[in-house]
Amino acid sequence: xxxxxxxxxxxxxxxxxxxxxxxxxxxxxxxxxxxxxxxxxxxxxxxxxxxxxxxxxxxxxxxxxxxxxxxxxxxxxxxxxxxxxxxxxxxxxxxxxxxxxxxxxxxxxxxxxxxxxxxxxxxxxxxxxxxxxxxxxxxxxxxxxxxxxxxxxxxxxxxxxxxxxxxxxxxxxxxxxxxxxxxxxxxxxxxxxxxxxxxxxxxxxxxxxxxxxxxxxxxxxxxxxxxxxxxxxxxxxxxxxxxxxxxxxxxxxxxxxxxxxxxxxxxxxxxxxxxxxxxxxxxxxxxxxxxxxxxxxxxxxxx
Amino acid sequence: xxxxxxxxxxxxxxxxxxxxxxxxxxxxxxxxxxxxxxxxxxxxxxxxxxxxxxxxxxxxxxxxxxxxxxxxxxxxxxxxxxxxxxxxxxxxxxxxxxxxxxxxxxxxxxxxxxxxxxxxxxxxxxxxxxxxxxxxxxxxxxxxxxxxxxxxxxxxxxxxxxxxxxxxxxxxxxxxxxxxxxxxxxxxxxxxxxxxxxxxxxxxxxxxxxxxxxxxxxxxxxxxxxxxxxxxxxxxxxxxxxxxxxxxxxxxxxxxxxxxxxxxxxxxxxxxxxxxxxxxxxxxxxxxxxxxxxxxxxxxxxxxxxxxxxxxxxxxxxxxxxxxxxxxxxxxxxxxxxxxxxx
Numbered sequence: 001x002x003x004x005x006x007x008x009x010x011x012x013x014x015x016x017x018x019x020x021x022x023x024x025x026x027x028x029x030x031x032x033x034x035x036x037x038x039x040x041x042x043x044x045x046x047x048x049x050x051x052x053x054x055x056x057x058x059x060x061x062x063x064x065x066x067x068x069x070x071x072x073x074x075x076x077x078x079x080x081x082x083x084x085x086x087x088x089x090x091x092x093x094x095x096x097x098x099x100x101x102x103x104x105x106x107x108x109x110x111x112x113x114x115x116x117x118x119x120x121x122x123x124x125x126x127x128x129x130x131x132x133x134x135x136x137x138x139x140x141x142x143x144x145x146x147x148x149x150x151x152x153x154x155x156x157x158x159x160x161x162x163x164x165x166x167x168x169x170x171x172x173x174x175x176x177x178x179x180x181x182x183x184x185x186x187x188x189x190x191x192x193x194x195x196x197x198x199x200x201x202x203x204x205x206x207x208x209x210x211x212x213x214x215x216x217x218x219x220x221x222x223x224x225x226x227x228x229x230x231x232x233x234x235x236x237x238x239x240x241x242x243x244x245x246x247x248x249x250x251x252x253x254x255x256x257x258x259x260x261x262x263x264x265x266x267x268x269x270x271x272x273x274x275x276x277x278x279x280x281x282x283x284x285x286x287x288x289x290x291x292x293x294x295x296x297x298x299x300x301x302x303x
Numbered sequence: 304x305x306x307x308x309x310x311x312x313x314x315x316x317x318x319x320x321x322x323x324x325x326x327x328x329x330x331x332x333x334x335x336x337x338x339x340x341x342x343x344x345x346x347x348x349x350x351x352x353x354x355x356x357x358x359x360x361x362x363x364x365x366x367x368x369x370x371x372x373x374x375x376x377x378x379x380x381x382x383x384x385x386x387x388x389x390x391x392x393x394x395x396x397x398x399x400x401x402x403x404x405x406x407x408x409x410x411x412x413x414x415x416x417x418x419x420x421x422x423x424x425x426x427x428x429x430x431x432x433x434x435x436x437x438x439x440x441x442x443x444x445x446x447x448x449x450x451x452x453x454x455x456x457x458x459x460x461x462x463x464x465x466x467x468x469x470x471x472x473x474x475x476x477x478x479x480x481x482x483x484x485x486x487x488x489x490x491x492x493x494x495x496x497x498x499x500x501x502x503x504x505x506x507x508x509x510x511x512x513x514x515x516x517x518x519x520x521x522x523x524x525x526x527x528x529x530x531x532x533x534x535x536x537x538x539x540x541x542x543x544x545x546x547x548x549x550x551x552x553x554x555x556x557x558x559x560x561x562x563x564x565x566x567x568x569x570x571x572x573x574x575x576x577x578x579x580x581x582x583x584x585x586x587x588x589x590x591x592x593x594x595x596x597x598x599x600x601x602x603x604x605x606x607x608x609x610x611x612x613x614x615x616x617x618x619x620x621x622x623x624x625x626x627x628x629x630x631x632x633x634x635x636x637x638x639x640x641x642x643x644x645x646x
Contacts, residue, residue, distance in 0.1 A: 015458025098427075102419060125457060127576075128427035130415040133383070137419035142508040143383055145412045159512065165408040167516040171509045263304070263424030263470035267437050267451060270462045272595060279619070284628030290640040292608070292624055297644055301585045301606050302528065302552065 001155060002057035003115040003175075005049035008105060008135070009042040009062050009077065011070040012125040038073045041120025043188035045181040048150060049118050050081045050189070056153060058115070059083045063108055065093060065101060068206040074242055078199040079191035087204045090246040092258050098126075100261035102134035107250035109139060116158070117178040121146060129180065136178035144171060145180040202240040208232055304422040304470040309448075311400030311472065312369070313339040316390070316413075317348040317362055318405050320381065324358045326484065326524070327405030329365050331477055333485035334432055335403060336366035341434045342448055344400070345369055351389055353379035356495075363493035365485050370495050371397075377502045380514075381409055385506045387416040393498065394421060399472050401450050403432070406476035414476050424467035426452035426475045430580075430599075437466045449473065459576050459595045480524045480580035481603075520571040526555035528585045531574055531601070534561035535590025535611060535630060542567045544634045545589055551641050557581070559591045575600035587637075590630045593618025610634065 013034040049060045062077040064070045065088040074085035088108050096104065109117060117139070122129035129145070136143035146163040151170060153159075159172040163182060203211070205228075212227045219227065235241040247257055255261060282288045296302045313335050318325040328348065339346035347369040348362040359370045373389050390413070394402065402417075404410035406428045418425035431453040437446045450473040452465040467473045523529060530552065532545035542562070549556040558568045560575055574581055576596040586604035591597060593609070593616055601607070602621050609622035610633050619625045626633055 013457070015460065097424065098415070099418060099422065099424065126427075127456075127458075129411050130418070130425060130427055133412060133415035134419035137387075137416045143412070143416065144509070145383075146408050163408060164514070166519065167514065169514040170512040172512055173508050173510065263422070263467050264426055264452075264465050265437075265439075265468065266463060267435075267449075267466040268464040270464075272455070272460055272462055279623050279625055282624050282626045284626050284633050284636070286636055286640070289626070289633065289636045290643070292626075293637065293640040293644050296585065296606065296608075299606075302641070302645070 002059075003052055003153065004058050004113050005052055005060045005116045005118060006109055006112055006114045007042070007046045007049045007060060007062045007077070007082070008109075008117070008119045008131075009046065009064045009073050010039045010120075010123045010125075011036050011064065011066055011073045012039045012123050013037075015124050036069065036072070038076055039120050039123045039125075041122060041181060041183050042073075043120070044183055044185045045118040045120050045179070046077055046080060046082065047186045047188040048147070048179070048181050049116070051186070052116065052150070052153065053081075053083075061086065061112060061114075063088055063105070065089070065104060065108075068204065068210070071204040071207050071242060074204070075199060075202055076191065078202060078242075079196045080189055081192065081195065084243070085202075086243040086245060087206070088245050088250070089204075089206060092247050092254060095259040095262060096257060097262035097264045098128055098130040098134055099263060100257055102131050102138055103256045103261060104247065104250070104252055105131065105135050106138035107247075107252040108245060109135070111245075111250060115175045117141070117176070119178070119180050121180045121182045132178060132180040139176075139178065141176045141178055142173050143178045143180070144173065147179045147181045148184045150185075199240065201235070202242050203235060204242040205232060205244045208235070305394065305398045305472060307469065307471050308398045308400055310344060311398050312345045312347045313342065313401045314399040314403065314472075315346070315348050315367070316402065316404040316410065317350040317358065317370070318407060318409055319350070319352055319355055319358060320409075322352070322355055322358070324361055325405060325407065327407060327410070327477065327479045329361075330479070330482040330484050331403050331405065332362075332366040334482050335401075336485070338401070338432065338434050338450070339368075342400070347371060347399070349373070349390065349393060351378050351386055353377075359493075359495055361487070364487035364489055364491050366491070368493050370493060371498055372495055373498045373500055375500055375502055377507055380511055381413075382507060382509045382511070383412055383416055384508055385502050386413055387420065388502065388506050389500050390417050391420050392500065394472060402472045402474045404474070404476045406478045410476045414474060418474055421472075423470050423472055423474055424465075426454060426465040426467075429454045429475045429477045430481045432475065432477065437468060439468065450475065455576065455599055459599045478580055480582070483582070520569055521555050521557070523555050523557055523572070523574065523579045523581050526581070526583050528552050528554035528587075529557045529574070529581055529583045529601075529604075530554045530587045530589065531557035531559065531572075531591060532562050532567065532589045533559040533591030533597075534565060535592070536562060536567060537590070539565075539567045541631070544630065548587065548589070548634050548638055551638050552585075554585075554587075559594070559597045561592075561594075588618050588622065589634060591618055592616045593621065
């Protein structure tokens with residue numbers, strides 16, 4: 001049988017590659033200087049969904065909740081083989097913690113036909129790994145986290161291998177299911193040249209609006225509106241209009257979104273400044289090293 | 304969610320697998336004990352499983368006043384929904400103010416499911432916990448004695464303190480190895496509260512077909528001395544230097560993520576944000592540049608020796624002994640000096 005897969009993806013700052021330019025004078029990180037990337041383990045989730053589609057048929061839909069700039073990871077997903085992409089963007093999503101985020105995503109996923117929901121195990125900006133399990137609970141479906149391998153799909157049952165920290169286990173369950181996928185699960189494919197040609201002009205409505213406004217600085221409101229409509233209908237006719245939903249489209253209850261839907265609040269943020277401790281410089285000579293070892297033994301650091 | 308309940312207890316989820324109590328709930332006990340004392344409430348552990356009653360003593364000896372014991376045939380092996388349901392029911396019944404879990408694969412699978420069901424806040428992977436006050440910005444209201452959930456964020460580049468002042472319980476998962484293991488007090492007495500639960504078929508959607516334990520190749524958490532190599536070591540062959548230095552010190556060999564990714568050594572040896580957090584007496588960093596993610600896992604070491612050819616390597620900012628030089632020259636000299644001094 002064919003399976004409909006919904007993959008949740010996120011655009012994240014590349015926290016793993018903090019270079020000199022991204023550091024402020026005081027040793028803290030300049031976040032705006034970091035490149036935005038496709039969250040690495042979300043690529044593993046997308047790859048797993050694409051493999052399921054290739055083997056059994058069905059459809060792969062990707063969703064991202066984020067700022068308009070996140071349209072980039074949706075296009076990237078289309079380049080890699082996704083069938084459909086949805087940008088979930090709304091100013092009222094701002095300040096959502098994992099609980100509010102999982103509620104908003106639930107409202108969106110509910111609108112779709114799905115057998116398998118896939119997410120990366122965690123995103124590298126927050127490293128919480130919470131949204132997947134929270135979304136599964138809100139959808140009322142089974143979750144299987146830390147997936148290392150899809151062993152078998154057979155009718156309505158799925159068997160996977162998951163990491164349990166000090167080993168692994170193989171578990172079986174009945175669909176629908178939500179899987180969180182680790183970086184060990186597969187090697188994500190790169191964008192296909194043909195698909196890049198096909199989708200390079202795909203745009204979300206919010207991108208179209210920005211581009212048209214930038215290209216026509218002197219146009220009136222009315223002219224802009226009609227230009228935007230024309231462009232949208234042109235792209236739509238060619239299958240290049242990426243869907244965009246707000247909180248109204250997904251019928252979200254605003255009390256559970258954004259700040260009001262988020263029980264956790266930030267009390268304080270401190271930048272990590274590399275602490276200069278009392279340190280000694282040791283000459284890399286036999287004497288320097290021998291004296292250091294002597295001192296470590298005297299201080300009972302070495303037995 | 305439950306209401307703010309100032310008399311609520313402090314709870315620790317006592318994760319066990321096949322009757323083995325995990326380290327992290329025990330590590331959590333000393334901090335949780337102090338927080339419960341500050342709040343003037345009891346510290347309780349929740350112990351779920353099948354035939355696990357003998358673990359109660361250990362929990363009490365490490366600081367619990369009370370253990371909620373839930374035994375059931377279906378709780379013998381962990382699975383998300385069954386465990387989440389039991390915890391959900393217990394939280395509703397007893398209204399604890401704080402619930403803590405280890406940030407293990409199990410804790411990180413279970414806690415968010417419970418948090419979602421109960422519509423409460425949850426902070427992942429905390430490295431410290433404190434009790435403190437918070438004033439909400441909008442109404443200037445002072446909330447006393449909240450749980451400060453302290454964790455690195457943004458790849459370890461910032462430390463965030465998270466609070467949860469209105470929708471309780473306050474819940475957090477806490478990283479393994481960040482809190483020292485308390486000594487047991489064999490004279491401590493505590494109370495056992497045995498709870499009966501009903502678990503239906505729908506609470507057990509998973510069939511566990513096979514399970515393979517893979518014992519860790521090294522126990523970094525228990526090591527008094529650690530010698531860790533980084534990308535600067537250059538090759539798997541040259542990593543022998545790290546092993547040799549570790550051997551002559553009776554130390555555990557370890558590595559940075561970069562060295563693991565390059566295939567110099569197995570992932571079990573990785574120290575850092577995505578590896579093990581260690582706090583040995585002595586940490587020798589060989590050819591490790593000292594990215595913030597690595598420092599997150601070793602900066603609590605009592606003494607740090609860093610060997611690197613780059614004088615600007617960030618590792619020198621946390622090290623106590625800085626050796627700028629070629630590790631291929633320095634490490635053999637160290638081995639020689641140690642052999643001479645320790646004979």
